[in-house]
Amino acid sequence: MEKHHGIKLDTEKMIIGIDDTDSNEGMCTTYLGALLLEELQEYGTVEALPLLVRLNPTIPYKTRGNAAVALKLKTDCPEKVIAHVTSRIGELARMECEKTNPGAVFILEKDYETLKPVLMSFLEEAVKEVIEIDNAKDLISELGIASKSFKNGRGIIGALAACGAMLNPEKWDCTFEYLAYRQKEKWGTQRDVDKDSFFEADRETYPETWDTVDLTNRLVVCVPRSGDPVLFGIRGENPEIVSKAAALIRAEPVERFAVYRTNQGTDMHLLPAQNIAEIRDMHSYRLEGTVSTAPKTIEGGHVIFAVLDREGDEIDCAAFEPTKNFRYLIRKLVPGDRVILSGSVTSGTLNIEKIELKALTPVYREENPKCPECGKHMKSAGQGQGFRCKKCGTMSLSKVKYEAERDLEPGLYEVPPCARRHLAKPLARDKRQDIRLHPAR
Known part of the structure; x- marks a missing residue:
């Protein structure tokens, strides 16, 4: 457990950030936050709604939803608050779980203005990028932030990010x-x-x-x-x-x-990708490209296709089985369709959260010609002999090519609610007027 760093005990306001107290089997960091909302009133007054901040959804060592919480408190005894919070983490966190590595940070009012821009940048990085524990510990040491960590202390990453969100309420969609x-x-x-x-x-x-x-x-x-x-x-x-x-x-x-x-339902995790070459695993992107291979269904019911960028690079894209009816839409794509994809990348594959169909490529079919006399389709007259109407005797040399109607239209589509990630922005929140929305209702 780390020692306190630079605490002035007569301060009246403080922000508390907590993360990584749950496990895959149970407990929940937001529950600890709710409990502390009540218990900390013994030491002061809660000044704002508590914050729940979702971090990078692709991090492999997360427990479940990768959420951190922050509380804002007015108090005359910050040392007692720190002791109480630390004690409750020790009592309630699922320490027996290998992935559970709690952390807490305590920001004092005197440091608010100094830390606002620094921790806002840290918040954005924690949601979009991959941060190492040592980077968070170095920042805490450099800035003299009070902190507590348990086991390897990975939770201080989320705790710092949550404090950054509390310090900058006007800087992010909520x-x-x-x-x-x-x-x-x-x-x-x-x-x-x-x-x-x-x-x-x-x-x-x-x-x-x-x-x-x-x-x-x-x-x-x-x-x-x-x-x-x-x-x-x-x-x-x-x-x-x-x-x-x-x-x-x-x-x-x-x-x-x-x-x-x-920050749930805000798309805060998405990075703009100018090309496929810059895409990395464990990050989430908004990428524009052209469908380059026909979608195919593989074992497990997952639907896979490839997208090509302007530089000629390709990336595999997937509508996995949990996206249910969304896969029916994906199966209707054909090479040449222009799309904008939103989603996270793991093992070199983009897991689709939303797709905007920008332009649909024409699809052509061939059929036997129709008789100009009776309107019925002609039959083959034999190999290399064209087509003939048996009723009227009319002839035609070749099949007729026509543009087929596609059971698809341009617009923005999303996975159904049962498959939605916490950070993905649902179309119910989208205020765009320039395209047609297709909510998964």
Whole structure:
């Protein structure tokens, strides 16, 4: 555990960042945040909504959703706050999990202005890039930031990023999530929820809320399946609308809830790719190119095709099986279609989150000519002898080429809610007027 760095104990305001307390099997960093919201009132006043920040979704050593939290507090006893937060992390974090490496940082008011630009850059890097633990530790040492780390301390990366978000609320697009938590004795058991109530809540509040349900696949998507404390989470444009939707849910008793300000549903993770040569694994991009191979379905139901850029480089793109009905759209692509793809790259393959069809290439078919007398299609008159209408006796030398109608139209399409990543911006939030949207409803 690291020692405190440069703390002035008479300060009145502070920001607390926490990350990496959960595991694949249970616990949730947002639950710890919600718990601390209540407990820290013993030491002061919470000044703003808590923050939930999703980081780079491609990081292989993440536990589940790669989320960090931040709290803003007014207090006369920051040393007691630090001790309490540290103690609660030690009690609740799933330390037995190899991937769980908690970290916490504490930013004091006297340092707000100095750290604002530095930690905003760090936030953007943590969402878009790959940061090593040593880089975060060096930054903490260089800036004299108070910190605590457990095991290898990887959580200080997310903790610093969450503090950067809290320091710069006007610098990033935000959404909100209402998170309801289960009573502790229920953790690890099947959740008791009325599925119909989620569809009712969606009808009442969509499109100001989204990803509550997946209408096409008839699934409730805001209820997790793992053994963590979350009962459900409602995402939306403002605190009022997510609270309205949550009030319509019928489910087992709730221990507590919290409304978080988040970067979910913002596309904050996407980098613009000028060409395929600059694309790297463990990053997410928006890439324009031309379909160069026909989509094919491989084992497991995944649909793969290639896209070519202006320099002649190719990259494989995939609509994986969990994207369900989205794969039907992808199978309709043909070489020559102009597309803009959004998604994350792993093992050299771009996992599609959204696709904009910019221009569809014409597709031509051939058919037997029609008889000018009766309008029926002629039959082959024999090899090399052209075509003849048996009824009228009319003749034609060759088949007729025509442009086929494509069961597809230009526009912006997305994967269904059941396959959406936390950071991917749903079309329900897209305010563009220049193209037709095709929400996955």
